[in-house]
Amino acid sequence: MKQGQLARRVSKIAPFQVMAVLDKAKQLQANGYDVIHLEVGEPDFVAPSAVSEAGVQAIRQAQTGYTSATGLPELKQAISRYYHSRYKVSVAPERIIVTPGASGALLLMASLMVNEGEEVIMPDPCYPCNRHFLLQAGGRAKLIETSPDNEFKIDLDGLAQYWSATTAGLWLASPANPTGAVLSRAYVEQAWQAVKDLGGHLLVDEIYQGLVYDGDDFTALSVDDNLFVINSFSKYFAMTGWRLGWIVVPEWAIEGAIKLAQNLFICAPAMSQYAALHAFDEGVLTECEARRERLNQRRLALLKGLERIGLPVVTPAQGAFYVFVDVSSVTSDAMTWCLQLLEQEYVALTPGADFGIANAHQYVRFAYTCEEERLVEAIARIERFMQS
Numbered sequence: 568m569k570q571g572q573l574a575r576r577v578s579k580i581a582p583f584q585v586m587a588v589l590d591k592a593k594q595l596q597a598n599g600y601d602v603i604h605l606e607v608g609e610p611d612f613v614a615p616s617a618v619s620e621a622g623v624q625a626i627r628q629a630q631t632g633y634t635s636a637t638g639l640p641e642l643k644q645a646i647s648r649y650y651h652s653r654y655k656v657s658v659a660p661e662r663i664i665v666t667p668g669a670s671g672a673l674l675l676m677a678s679l680m681v682n683e684g685e686e687v688i689m690p691d692p693c694y695p696c697n698r699h700f701l702l703q704a705g706g707r708a709k710l711i712e713t714s715p716d717n718e719f720k721i722d723l724d725g726l727a728q729y730w731s732a733t734t735a736g737l738w739l740a741s742p743a744n745p746t747g748a749v750l751s752r753a754y755v756e757q758a759w760q761a762v763k764d765l766g767g768h769l770l771v772d773e774i775y776q777g778l779v780y781d782g783d784d785f786t787a788l789s790v791d792d793n794l795f796v797i798n799s800f801s802k803y804f805a806m807t808g809w810r811l812g813w814i815v816v817p818e819w820a821i822e823g824a825i826k827l828a829q830n831l832f833i834c835a836p837a838m839s840q841y842a843a844l845h846a847f848d849e850g851v852l853t854e855c856e857a858r859r860e861r862l863n864q865r866r867l868a869l870l871k872g873l874e875r876i877g878l879p880v881v882t883p884a885q886g887a888f889y890v891f892v893d894v895s896s897v898t899s900d901a902m903t904w905c906l907q908l909l910e911q912e913y914v915a916l917t918p919g920a921d922f923g924i925a926n927a928h929q930y931v932r933f934a935y936t937c938e939e940e941r942l943v944e945a946i947a948r949i950e951r952f953m954q955s
């Protein structure tokens with residue numbers, strides 16, 4: 568490698584296309600324009616006050632050093648109790664590894680379960696960073712083209728045809744980013760059976776767990792103790808910047824996961840862990856549920872508005888805070904459409920190309936992370952843009 572040259576893998580990492588939208592939006596805002604942000608993948612709520620207060624207390628009391636690599640024992644117990652009380656599933660605290668966000672958990676997962684040169688199957692579209700975490704571990708993603716007719720799910724009856732000697736596993740997410748689709752228990756059961764038969768691992772990313780408006784809010788952990796599940800405090804608990812998540816691993820993977828957690832991160836942020844001890848307090852959960860209801864109201868308003876202006880939402884959008892919209896009737900290039908919409912009407916959306924490759928230029932993602940009246944206003948602006 569020559570001086571001043573980056574490692575080859577960096578060139579394989581695609582920058583987010585939405586950055587071009589964000590830069591433009593910032594510029595417009597700086598010039599006094601009223602931009603409606605529907606591109607942001609984080610809640611517009613902040614951490615519930617009991618949680619942030621506990622974080623402040625932790626700092627005041629100097630609870631700011633390293634913790635155990637896999638997380639505070641009392642936090643792991645609290646997460647385990649939460650699984651039991653809310654999802655009626657028994658998860659031993661030792662199987663829970665607390666990480667710096669779901670991002671840390673995904674990096675740990677790639678390092679734990681994927682050998683160099685191996686691939687992981689995942690649906691196209693999906694969360695874009697997954698493939699880059701795999702790249703870090705010397706592996707790669709094998710994106711399987713999906714279609715709106717099948718709610719962007721991989722057809723599991725055909726899974727064997729994508730599987731090869733170098734396939735390590737299958738990664739799914741529910742509720743999903745960017746589609747908001749929720750997997751059924753039957754689908755996860757079938758996925759687990761198929762992956763077991765083929766001899767690989769199954770990961771279900773449940774980072775949007777709890778944010779289900781329609782359908783079964785369950786955990787894949789209730790299907791079997793031998794699959795992997797990732798979760799985070801970022802979304803349901805609105806703690807994005809606190810950088811706290813977790814991974815649940817099978818018994819046989821605990822030792823390896825501990826070694827990786829020690830080496831990759833030492834531990835997750837201590838004050839965030841002390842704060843998160845209060846995330847499962849009754850009052851906090853009540854607040855999170857009230858927020859979920861607000862998100863649902865926004866979701867319904869957005870779906871109604873999109874239908875009115877003739878833009879089809881291509882999956883049932885039962886969870887998370889996203890809807891994935893087919894704009895092929897108005898453009899052949901969603902990215903250009905997003906930039907023009909922003910310049911003309913000051914509405915910021917995320918182009919589909921950030922999430923997939925096949926047919927991505929047909930889609931845009933709306934995040935309903937702003938108040939309902941702003942969503943209604945956004946729809947009116949998009950309608951005007953489409954008529955111009």
Ligand SMILES: Cc1ncc(COP(=O)(O)O)c(C=O)c1O
Nearest residue numbers: 668669670694744774799801812
């Ligand atoms: C599906 C999915 N997984 C993982 C992440 C990473 O989240 P965090 O690291 O904030 O927990 C995100 C963030 O948007 C996501 O959408």
